[in-house]
Amino acid sequence: MRDIARAAEMLPGSLYYHFSAKEDLLVAVYEEGVRRISQGARSASRARTEPWGRLEAAAIAHLEALLGGSDYAQVVIRIMPKDVPKVASRLIRLRDGYERLFDDLIAALPLARRTDRRMLRLMLLGALNWSQGWFRIDGDATPRSVARSFLKLLRDPQFMKQEVR
Numbered sequence: 001m002r003d004i005a006r007a008a009e010m011l012p013g014s015l016y017y018h019f020s021a022k023e024d025l026l027v028a029v030y031e032e033g034v035r036r037i038s039q040g041a042r043s044a045s046r047a048r049t050e051p052w053g054r055l056e057a058a059a060i061a062h063l064e065a066l067l068g069g070s071d072y073a074q075v076v077i078r079i080m081p082k083d084v085p086k087v088a089s090r091l092i093r094l095r096d097g098y099e100r101l102f103d104d105l106i107a108a109l110p111l112a113r114r115t116d117r118r119m120l121r122l123m124l125l126g127a128l129n130w131s132q133g134w135f136r137i138d139g140d141a142t143p144r145s146v147a148r149s150f151l152k153l154l155r156d157p158q159f160m161k162q163e164v165r
Contacts, residue, residue, distance in 0.1 A: 023087045027094075030079060033072030034094045037065045041101055051108040056151045058105055062128050063143035067135050077129050099125065124150065 019025040044061035045054040065073045081088040081095070102125060106117045127150055135141065 021086070023084060026075070026079065026084060027087050027090050029072060029075050030091055031094055033070070033074075033076035034098050036070065036072055037062060037076060038098050038101065040065050041098075045101070045105060051105070051110065052151065052155055055102075055105045055109065056148060058101065059124065059128060059147040059151060060144050062125075063131060063147045066129065066132055067137070067143045074132075077132060120154070124154065 019028065040061040041058040044057040048054045048057045066077060076095070079091065081091040084091065099121065102121045103117070106121050106124075109117075111117070111120075128147070131146055135143075135146065
């Protein structure tokens with residue numbers, strides 16, 4: 001809190017005028033991160049009409065926010081609610097609200113009835129979020145190309161078939 005106050009050029013105690021505890025400051029930053037990522041993903045998905053295209057657009061926007069260097073996005077991805085028990089339920093509500101966008105997009109996909117759409121959402125978001133660990137800003141891949149590759153794997157059953165020799 002002292003470092004934040006110093007960076008904001010205010011007295012350490014002044015932060016408590018706006019936030020009663022450091023966890024409340026964390027929730028505010030997390031909430032702003034969710035708002036920014038959600039806004040980008042919603043806007044991108046609305047620009048498309050085809051279900052797979054809408055999901056791809058949201059995934060691209062999600063990765064662009066995550067890999068674009070936003071400190072807000074980093075807080076959303078790196079802070080696990082279980083690590084902050086005092087505000088875990090608030091963080092989970094924020095995260096779940098964002099994930100409902102992907103629930104809706106995946107619900108609209110023309111998939112086999114037996115498809116576990118919840119697991120599909122968890123797998124896709126997990127893969128997108130984990131990309132921050134291996135993605136290289138100076139590499140050949142872009143957030144757009146990574147998201148498109150992930151969606152190609154999900155969409156194209158021929159892509160996943162093993163070659164029998």
